[in-house]
Amino acid sequence: MKTLSLPTFFPDATYASIHSLPFHDVAEKLEGIVVTTLHMQLIGITELLLKINNEGSNLDINYRSLANLRDDMVILSDSGGFQVLSLIHKHKLGKVTEEGAIFKLPDSPKKKHLLTPELSQDIQHAIGSDIRVVLDVPLMGNEDRKTTTEAMERTTRWAARAKEQYNKHTANNKGEVVSTPHSLSFSRPLLCAVVQGGNDPELRKESGAQLSAIGFDLYGFGGWPLDEKGFFNTKIAEAFVNSLPAGSITYGMGVGTPDDIAISHKIGMTIFDCVIPTRNARHGSLFVTKGNGEKAGETFDLVRIGAQRYETDLSPIDKDCDCPVCKNYTRAYLRFLQKKKNPVGYTLASLHNVWWYMNFVKSLR
């Protein structure tokens, strides 16, 4: 039985590790991580696991034991659906058919990677993740109604196929799921559907209805969470939550800034993941407690550590943060490492941001 206190935030470990940040550095704070199926498939970690287990005659090594992750830490595997948006729709590196998503990547131009809803489940099962996501067709939100409707309805069909495959994997894995607004306990892998419908509240409502009619353990807020101006799309987020039966467990996929998480939680979402704390750390944006940095949002300030004003600043990044970076290093040193593009700087910055995010989300409970 695993239990998550809600709300919770999972840093993204897309390529089987949190970018620039060893798991053990944040182990005590980590409640879960998000790995991505497509990249897992492409770098062949499922093949590696198979090889290790075959050579060792049923060692039963899975991703968790290989990466030495705590038993109670939740592994959420993404389906590869977001890459349909970022690679296929945005960068035209493939196409989507009814069968699945076909990725044609520059590193292997002659090879087509077909990711079906079933294969995505197979990979997620091989990884041994605790929360699995159905392959979906996300859009940016500015497409016409016809395109949005088709993507939404295909997402529903794919979700049904994914559930069928998931059932094959977990047929004998009976277990209970207990959820309240403040906690989620489960003793079997969970399956998450993804609500689409773009920026159209009616289509969001329809998507939620179609998916909940099939029945899933939890539901993701799919698509692109921002509006045309780059602000968090609160109206559509509300349409998403309202499209589901009361008490549904909701997952804000790729949400977001601390402000976005706070508002999403207020609306009713409880599970979050985002690349912001790690990516922005590498790019020099460090999250700090309100009042301890440059004014940025309603719930947080920023220290853009590369800025000249921190060149000789001997104070910690955030005097109210209890992370190892704030307890041991100065802004001046962090700035120096950042400006020199020193990988250790990226690691320390990521450690701070992830730690700070975990504290922030905990403060919403």
Added chain:
RNA sequence: CCAGAGGUAGCUCAAUGGUAGAGCAGGAGACUGUAAAUCUCUUGGUUAGGGGUUCAAGUCCCUUCCUCUGGA
């Protein structure tokens, strides 16, 4: 001392005698189910000093200074 090659932005270097530029560094932004350790924007110049030729000189000529490479 002699010969050759040089001296242009903080650095490395471009620029037929015709509006002095780039990369990096420096500065400022952005980042939302990771196509990245990324992207965008941007400040810097008496072209080593002085003189000359020319409508016009970083560019040609003279001179001084400095650097590098050979030679004695």
